[in-house]
Amino acid sequence: MSDQTYRTAASAVIAAGAIPFPVNDTLLEILKNIMTPEQAGFVQLLDRPLNREEIKKKSGMADADLDQMLNSLMKSGVISGTASRGSGLMVYRAMPPIPGIFETTMMRGETGEKQKTLARLFENLFEELAGMVQANYDAIVPAFKAMPPMTRIVPVEKHIDRAFDTVMPCEDVKKLVDRFDTIGVATCYCRHQKDLLDRPCKVTDERKNCLFFGKTAEFFITYGFAEPITQDQAKQILEKAEADGLVHKAFHEKYDTGRNEMAICNCCKCCCETFQSYYRGSSPTITYAAYVARVDADTCTGCEACADICPMEAIEMKDDIAHVSDSRCIGCGVCAYHCPADALALERTGQREVFVPPPKH
CATH class of the missing domain: 3.30.70.20 (Alpha-Beta Plaits)
Structure with a gap:
């Protein structure tokens, strides 16, 4: 899969939040560090909160494969799954960059090379966001x-x-x-x-x-x-x-x-x-x-x-x-x-x- 898969996944996670992050090389590198191409392709489907049956229909995945995908993405903190207050069904949502993916990549307190890389990448992303806002201050x-x-x-x-x-x-x-x-x-x-x-x-x-x-x-x-x-x-x-x-x-x-x-x-x-x-x-x-x-x-x-x-x-x-x-x-x-x-x-x-x-x- 090409970078376009990650770009589409990036658009999905940005749309899940309230902060207008740019889809740039830094964000793509963050997603590549925490998602496989197959996972990035799956995350694109979560353009809104969906229950399991809705995701199954949209993805066409077999039950076992779908459960494995959902669990792996929840374990990595890319999506969340909580019971709906009304129906009691599990509802799955893509995590936005912040608050969301940034927090889940750091909140286990892990200190490996992957976490150090992600810490630097997120710092770069935040600085780039600041540069974007400052360059367009009066409009943004x-x-x-x-x-x-x-x-x-x-x-x-x-x-x-x-x-x-x-x-x-x-x-x-x-x-x-x-x-x-x-x-x-x-x-x-x-x-x-x-x-x-x-x-x-x-x-x-x-x-x-x-x-x-x-x-x-x-x-x-x-x-x-x-x-x-x-x-x-x-x-x-x-x-x-x-x-x-x-x-x-x-x-x-x-x-x-x-x-x-x-x-x-x-x-x-x-x-x-x-x-x-x-x-x-x-x-x-x-x-x-x-x-x-x-x-x-x-x-x-x-x-x-x-x-x-x-x-x-x-x-x-x-x-x-x-x-x-x-x-x-x-x-x-x-x-x-x-x-x-x-x-x-x-x-x-x-x-x-x-x-x-x-x-x-």
């Missing part, structure tokens, strides 16, 4: 506003100012965990990629702190991407993340905050690809937030700890007092948690969409 950036936020910020609860409001159940990360019986933990794919590139995280030494819930957790546990853990273990991971200065980012089914959470990532500015994509200039920060940081000017000592730790660089010092940019603040509470003077607290705004255009380099 306004189009980003039509994209749905992929994440929702779950705040550091203990620093919510109770004078403003009570914390909602979905905004309390511990109560969120209590809603799920099945929880998995995996190696942070972003930090692992940076480790493979000899650029270790500057914020935390923790690596196994990506959490998955419900059907998503079941899939990742079944195919060896994640390990099952208890609710108490998940809470301990979240407590360590808060102490290290990481941001809780929740991912919802179909990017709909009215649906269940699928995962919580604990993110840092130096590794997290959503933060990194913003600072590279390849994508805006688009997220749901429900809080904004507020500074008590009388208590602030001007130590700059909040400005140093803010992942969005939303805090600057004016006359030795911290000032928060409401338009850049994602309400994560990391600044408040780590303020030695307790001069910051989170004020509830109600769910809002934060959109910060990428810097123009």
